Amino acid sequence: xxxxxxxxxxxxxxxxxxxxxxxxxxxxxxxxxxxxxxxxxxxxxxxxxxxxxxxxxxxxxxxxxxxxxxxxxxxxxxxxxxxxxxxxxxxxxxxxxxxxxxxxxxxxxxxxxxxxxxxxxxxxxxxxxxxxxxxxxxxxxxxxxxxxxxxxxxxxxxxxxxxxxxxxxxxxxxxxxxxxxxxxxxxxxxxxxxxxxxxxxxxxxxxxxxxxxxxxxxxxxxxxxxxxxxxxxxxxxxxxxxxxxxxxxxxxxxxxxxxxxxxxxxxxxxxxxxxxxxxxxxxxxxxxxxxxxxxxxxxxxxxxxxxxxxxxxxxxxxxxxxxxxxxxxxxxxxxxxxxxxxxxxxxxxxxxxxxxxxxxxxxxxxxxxxxxxxxxxxxxxxxxxxxxxxxxxxxxxxxxxxxxxxxxxxxxxxxxxxxxxxxxxxxxxxxxxxxxxxxxxxxxxxxxxxxxxxxxxxxxxxxxxxxxxxxxxxxxxxxxxxxxxxxxxxxxxxxxxxxxxxxxxxxxxxxxxxxxxxxxxxxxxxxxxxxxxxxxxxxxxxxxxxxxxxxxxxxxxxxxxxxxxxxxxxxxxxxxxxxxxxxxxxxxxxxxxxxxxxxxxxxxxxxxxxxxxxxxxxxxxxxxxxxxxxxxxxxxxxxxxxxxxxxxxxxxxxxxxxxxxxxxxxxxxxxxxxxxxxxxxxxxxxxxxxxxxxxxxxxxxxxxxxxxxxxxxxxxxxxxxxxxxxxxxxxxxxxxxxxxxxxxxxxxxxxxxxxxxxxxxxxxxxxxxxxxxxxxxxxxxxxxxxxxxxxxxxxxxxxxxxx
RNA sequence: GCGGAUGUGGCGGAAUAGGCAGACGCAGCAGACUCAAAAUCUGCCGGUGGUGACAUCGUAUGGGUUCGACUCCCUUCAUCCGCACCA
Numbered sequence: 001x002x003x004x005x006x007x008x009x010x011x012x013x014x015x016x017x018x019x020x021x022x023x024x025x026x027x028x029x030x031x032x033x034x035x036x037x038x039x040x041x042x043x044x045x046x047x048x049x050x051x052x053x054x055x056x057x058x059x060x061x062x063x064x065x066x067x068x069x070x071x072x073x074x075x076x077x078x079x080x081x082x083x084x085x086x087x088x089x090x091x092x093x094x095x096x097x098x099x100x101x102x103x104x105x106x107x108x109x110x111x112x113x114x115x116x117x118x119x120x121x122x123x124x125x126x127x128x129x130x131x132x133x134x135x136x137x138x139x140x141x142x143x144x145x146x147x148x149x150x151x152x153x154x155x156x157x158x159x160x161x162x163x164x165x166x167x168x169x170x171x172x173x174x175x176x177x178x179x180x181x182x183x184x185x186x187x188x189x190x191x192x193x194x195x196x197x198x199x200x201x202x203x204x205x206x207x208x209x210x211x212x213x214x215x216x217x218x219x220x221x222x223x224x225x226x227x228x229x230x231x232x233x234x235x236x237x238x239x240x241x242x243x244x245x246x247x248x249x250x251x252x253x254x255x256x257x258x259x260x261x262x263x264x265x266x267x268x269x270x271x272x273x274x275x276x277x278x279x280x281x282x283x284x285x286x287x288x289x290x291x292x293x294x295x296x297x298x299x300x301x302x303x304x305x306x307x308x309x310x311x312x313x314x315x316x317x318x319x320x321x322x323x324x325x326x327x328x329x330x331x332x333x334x335x336x337x338x339x340x341x342x343x344x345x346x347x348x349x350x351x352x353x354x355x356x357x358x359x360x361x362x363x364x365x366x367x368x369x370x371x372x373x374x375x376x377x378x379x380x381x382x383x384x385x386x387x388x389x390x391x392x393x394x395x396x397x398x399x400x401x402x403x404x405x406x407x408x409x410x411x412x413x414x415x416x417x418x419x420x421x422x423x424x425x426x427x428x429x430x431x432x433x434x435x436x437x438x439x440x441x442x443x444x445x446x447x448x449x450x451x452x453x454x455x456x457x458x459x460x461x462x463x464x465x466x467x468x469x470x471x472x473x474x475x476x477x478x479x480x481x482x483x484x485x486x487x488x489x490x491x492x493x494x495x496x497x498x499x500x501x502x503x504x505x506x507x508x509x510x511x512x513x514x515x516x517x518x519x520x521x522x523x524x525x526x527x528x529x530x531x532x533x534x535x536x537x538x539x540x541x542x543x544x545x546x547x548x549x550x551x552x553x554x555x556x557x558x559x560x561x562x563x564x565x566x567x568x569x570x571x572x573x574x575x576x577x578x579x580x581x582x583x584x585x586x587x588x589x590x591x592x593x594x595x596x597x598x599x600x601x602x603x604x605x606x607x608x609x610x611x612x613x614x615x616x617x618x619x620x621x622x623x624x625x626x627x628x629x630x631x632x633x634x635x636x637x638x639x640x641x642x643x644x645x646x647x648x649x650x651x652x653x654x655x656x657x658x659x660x661x662x663x664x665x666x667x668x669x670x671x672x673x674x675x676x677x678x679x680x681x682x683x684x685x686x687x688x689x690x691x692x693x694x695x696x697x698x699x700x701x702x703x704x705x706x707x708x709x710x711x712x713x714x715x716x717x718x719x720x721x722x723x724x725x726x727x728x729x730x731x732x733x734x735x736x737x738x739x740x741x742x743x744x745x746x747x748x749x750x751x752x753x754x755x756x757x758x759x760x761x762x763x764x765x766x767x768x769x770x771x772x773x774x775x776x777x778x779x780x781x782x783x784x785x786x787x788x789x790x791x792x793x794x795x796x797x798x799x800x801x802x803x
Numbered sequence: 804g805c806g807g808a809u810g811u812g813g814c815g816g817a818a819u820a821g822g823c824a825g826a827c828g829c830a831g832c833a834g835a836c837u838c839a840a841a842a843u844c845u846g847c848c849g850g851u852g853g854u855g856a857c858a859u860c861g862u863a864u865g866g867g868u869u870c871g872a873c874u875c876c877c878u879u880c881a882u883c884c885g886c887a888c889c890a
Contacts, residue, residue: 172887213807213885220806220886227890245890258890297888324888334890342804343888414889537885576883607828609815613808614883616815624828630843672817675827682827748823753871755823791870797822801870 005633005713007597014712015115023063023117023711023728024072033070034524035062036503036563038532038540039077039124041495042103043084047110048586049605049617050572050579056605057569057670058531059116063708064665066117067732073524074117075506077124078104082495083161083177086426089458096426096458100127113589115598115711122509126498127426131505133449134515135497136431138547140442141554143432147193148420150440154262154286154327155419157185162460163423164189166494167416168221168539176539184286187464190421190430190491194546198222198413200560201545210566211612217537223414228398230335230407232257232308234269235316241265241308244330244412247337248401249393252382253358254335257308257319258301258347260327261285269319271305278302278321285323299324299347310335311406312383312397322347330412338372345372358382359390418543420494425458425467427492435479435486444480450488466490499540500547503527503562521557530563533571541566567668570614579617587617599710600626606709607674628678629713632706635685639694640720646695651739653683654698658735661705677706696721701733749774750799756781759798767792774798 037058040051062074078100085096085103092099104125111118124131142148156165160180164187169176194201202222205215227246234240243257259266261282270278281302301322310317324343325334338348339357348355355369359377379385379393388396401407421430429450431443443450453474455467468490469475479486501515507524508516541563548562571578574585592601604622609615646654657680664673684702688694699721707714707727718727741763747770749757757777761770771792775782782802791799 216807217885223886223889225889243890247890299888322888324890326889329889336890341890343890346888412889534884607815618815618829621815621829627843628828671815672827675817678827746823750823750871753822753869758823789870791822793822797871799822799870 005630005716007599007712008594010716011115011598011712014715015112017715017726018115018117021726023726024066024074024119027071030069030071032073032524033062033065033529034073034507034527035065035529036074036506036527036531037076038530038536039079039499039502040107041079041082041084042100042107044088044099044103044106045581045586046106047589048572048579048581049589049592049601050586052114052589052601053572053605053608053611054531054533054569055111055114055116056602057567057611058529059114060602060606060670060708061529061531062117063711063728064732066728067704067707067730069731072117073122073506074119075122075124076111076116076118076120077122077502077506078107078126079495079499079502080104080125080127081427081493081498083424083426086424086458089426097127110589113593113598114602122506124502124505124509126502129449129451130512132428132498134505135428135493135501136443136448136450137445137515138501138551139493139497140431140445140448142192142550143440143442145550145554147196147550149191149193150188151191152186152188154184154186155189156182157187158182161424162462164419164421164464166419166496168418168542169494181292185464189419190432190489192418192420192546194418194543195413195415197546197549198224198415200549201415201542204545204549204561208561208566209564211534211568214534214537214541214566214568218542221415221538221542224411225413226409226411228401228407229331229410230311230401232311232317232335234319235307235309237306239265239268241319241333242331243333243335244410245335246412247340247394248398248407249379249390250337250340250358251310251312251335251397251401252385253337253339253356254310254317255338255354255356256317256336256348258322258325258334258336258344259304259319260325260332261321261323262327263321263332266304266321269304269306274303274305278304281321288323299343299350301347301351303351311401311404318353320347320351328416329414339369340372340374342372342374356381418546420497421491422494423464423466424460424492425452425455427494428452428497429468430489430491430493432489433477433479433486434489435482435484437484438479438481438486440489441479441481441486447480452492466492468492496540496543500543501551503530503544504551504557515551515556518558525557526559526561527563528565530566531569532566534568567612569611570609572608572617573614574617576616587619592619592622596622596626597629597712599713600629603629603674603709606670609671611668611670624678625674628681629710631685632681632702632717633713635681635688635694636699636703636717636720639688639699641722642693642696642699644691644693644695646697647691650684650687650691650695650698652742653680653687654701655735655737655740656680657684658701658705658733659737659740662732662735674709677709700730703727704730704733745795747774747795748797749778750797751778751781752801753799767794771798775800 035058037055062072065072080100085100088094088099089096139148156170158165158175158180160178161175170182173182175182202224205218225246227244228248229242229244231240231242301320304319304321306319307316308319336344338344338355340359357369358381360380361373361377376390379388379390385393385397398409429452431448431450433441433443435441453471455471458467475488475490477486477488504516508520511517544562549560551557552560577583579586589601600622604625607625660676661673664676684694703714703717704727714727744760744762746758746760748755749759759773759777771790785802787800788803789801
């Protein structure tokens with residue numbers, strides 16, 4: 001007989017129960033575990049099955065930890081500042097606050113469908129003044145430490161969003177948000193000195209249990225390289241130019257020099273005759289967008305007319321400008337060694353500049369140089385350094401430069417300081433007041449938050465001013481230091497500001513006096529498990545590490561890394577492409593929940609594939625999970641009141657099941673946990689049929705194992721079994737390896753590595769017995785042949801090698 | 804260009820201190836139940852040959868190590884991702 005379960009009724013019942021009896025109640029005696037999801041931006045389009053995946057994953061993990069006896073912190077909140085709400089405001093005239101609140105309500109309703117054990121009492125919202133008060137507070141602390149500073153410089157500018165962007169927000173030369181080509185714009189900007197933390201951000205990666213891919217991306221982004229700064233004096237001038245090189249060993253081969261078009265000395269170095277050419281080149285270079293500059297690999301440049309002196313050869317070398325040299329890396333100027341650098345070689349060929357080899361690949365004369373040699377070798381044409389290896393020369397020449405005071409060993413980073421101001425409305429106002437007399441002055445802490453004022457138009461001005469600049473009665477204020485009339489800073493913070501420290505606030509969300517209580521921080525932090533997509537590898541995940549280190553430095557917290565363990569879940573794809581509203585390929589969870597229930601969908605989200613890889617979505621597959629749940633229902637329903645004693649075989653199956661589920665879960669192989677449940681349930685059903693029932697202990701173990709995955713049905717089963725309390729008040733079952741062991745096992749018998757038969761052997765049988773049994777089994781196959789070798793691997797295989 | 808990941812039936816995927824490839828599920832086929840359908844249950848389900856027990860090939864490609872390779876080493880190819888003139 002088949003009894004079908006009513007998922008709607010069951011799920012409704014237990015949701016109501018959990019509302020009155022939360023699963024994860026406060027208990028000071030329990031050890032703490034903090035499991036965090038990357039909080040979402042509440043967009044208007046709602047959740048699809050791809051979003052579910054990460055949330056299910058972290059909830060399964062949280063519930064598992066509850067059953068292991070932890071008190072779990074599993075909060076949720078909203079990263080709610082950002083462009084879409086603001087663009088809606090511009091188009092539809094709805095205040096971003098209104099639109100955001102509406103989207104949050106939708107998101108929250110949809111998240112409830114997952115039945116995660118979120119602690120909604122700790123919900124945070126980055127746009128709440130009570131929250132961003134502290135976002136601003138951190139900025140003020142950074143300002144006081146000199147880590148937030150103003151600078152006028154050419155920055156990345158998105159012409160469509162009409163705002164400046166951080167380096168991290170430029171992806172392949174385009175705006176990370178809207179995809180428009182990024183240009184440069186000279187603007188006064190607030191910057192955060194993340195470069196001051198470059199070394200610590202790099203070194204501390206080693207201690208993190210994060211995916212190697214993310215760590216590598218961060219290492220590459222920080223881009224530390226060792227080298228030397230070398231001074232080249234300018235011929236006929238009492239000045240010098242500093243260059244950065246990672247190859248001091250090639251200094252004798254430096255036959256020309258190139259400056260970035262934006263280099264400060266370009267004007268000074270340009271001779272009368274070259275003026276027109278140089279000015280034209282600088283002009284053209286400044287017009288190029290990042291995309292063009294990247295796509296256009298053909299070398300271009302202009303000669304300034306001036307010469308520098310190579311400090312080792314004492315020969316004059318021409319100074320050029322070219323846009324393949326970046327203004328904001330190293331010193332913005334390079335020495336060029338065309339014989340040993342591909343780019344310099346290309347440039348030298350194009351403009352017919354001389355090429356001097358200084359490293360010999362192998363013995364013999366160098367004929368003509370047809371391509372640059374970038375490897376190691378023996379030094380030549382390098383005066384006193386001839387004959388040593390180039391590897392050695394790197395160190396020796398750098399040391400020599402230091403002794404002669406014409407250079408010094410140094411390091412350089414690809415990481416740039418963080419452009420932190422945005423010329424948009426919907427963000428945290430930067431809490432600074434500009435006073436003519438006192439300069440930039442932070443808003444006193446007791447006056448925080450500086451709240452966002454109402455504006456008439458949210459439209460970005462495009463001039464480099466934020467819409468806030470138009471509200472004169474907000475802008476005009478007095479200097480907190482001298483009391484004279486002053487102006488408020490009108491730029492806002494980037495969306496990353498609020499998310500760079502939010503994980504702290506969940507621990508102590510209502511604290512009005514400080515950002516977080518020290519004792520509570522000690523109790524809960526850092527985060528034990530952080531779950532989210534990989535798209536933030538060098539954005540959010542870098543920024544949040546920077547903020548954490550800063551807060552450590554000023555004594556707010558006593559740890560330096562926010563997330564001990566990071567898990568990146570793969571995307572859900574449909575027809576091979578990422579599921580998204582704009583692609584029109586989203587699958588809504590609503591129908592599936594209605595038809596099969598939350599428990600089925602939760603389990604299916606895990607079953608689609610390895611959680612760290614992208615997985616293709618197929619609605620039909622959920623049927624299998626649904627059938628599985630019904631099978632368990634029947635098994636439990638038919639045996640609910642069973643008082644049967646477990647047979648040895650049943651007990652063995654139980655321990656094997658606990659072992660398999662637990663170890664797979666611990667390794668995060670969640671797709672195989674689900675298949676494991678199916679496999680063992682099938683075995684239990686077969687055995688129950690054979691033995692006329694199943695014992696209570698095995699049933700209870702199965703129910704507890706299922707609880708993190710299918711919580712509603714697990715509670716229902718628990719109740720069916722006659723237990724009074726919640727299944728989540730139980731403890732995770734443990735296995736006994738002794739009781740898992742089979743007393744008879746099947747072994748494959750191979751001839752020359754090919755399986756020809758199988759034999760059943762008992763635990764007590766020794767090598768000789770097994771081998772003779774095997775040989776009997778394959779006797780007619782090896783008749784007349786000579787046995788060369790016999791391989792016996794206990795419990796695994798027998799291989800008879802014959803000739 | 805550099806770096807990384809991935810490649811197994813019609814499909815999603817199992818199996819790595821080297822040891823019976825295809826677990827589990829989807830789809831499909833056949834049967835049972837039914838007036839019928841759905842649901843459920845049972846069986847089959849990589850290719851080729853054979854009525855058949857069986858033989859043979861088979862984990863992107865070609866080679867190597869080994870008694871034995873999806874797993875280790877080398878070659879090539881394809882797809883995806885990251886970085887991209889960082890001196």
